[in-house]
Amino acid sequence: MATYLAKRLAHALGNRLSFPPRGTAVTHQPGAQGFEERIRASFAKQGLMGTLGATLGAVSPGLVEISVRPAPAISQQHGYVHAGAVSAIADSAAGYAALSLMPANRGVLTAEFKINLVAPATGDRIVARGRVVKPGRTLTVAQVEVFSETSGSETLVALLTATLIAIDGRDGVSD
Secondary structure, eight states, X not given: OHHHHHHHHHHHTTTOOOOOOTTOOOOOOOSSTTHHHHHHHHHHHOHHHHHHTOEEEEEETTEEEEEEOOOGGGBOTTSSBOHHHXXXXXXXXXXXXXXXXXXXXXXXXXXXXXXXXXXXXXXXXXXXXXXXXXXXXXXXXXXXXXXXXXXXXXXXXXXXXXXXXXXXXXXXXXX
């Protein structure tokens, strides 16, 4: 299975992986009319996002923002936002960024992700900004930067790279 996914990923990426420089505008066409409403409706159904108190912010083709406010219920023993909460909002931001480019008859699932935690997640708000790097018919690669916001200043706390798979024709997977 891993070899199959690696081959599909290499094929989808043309045997290379490169990210546009930070701040570079990448434009994508939405996968379906009404994609934003579809994503917002799907997000509202996610129990974990509700448990974390996460909110869905900006949604545009290939770009999604999800944030959470630090609280004792999602902290670890040192008072920082737990890496599990950071990973969860980052994974969802990647998934919804990918879904925004998929046709209405397809759903999305995460095939894999890698996260680098580079600073403690603390501050007024933790925000995950997901963007599609390479859309594909079957596999999509997305990158998410997670920032800690304090008094209007942002600090990078995590970087996630995800491979997402389009699901077609599976009961219960439509978003």
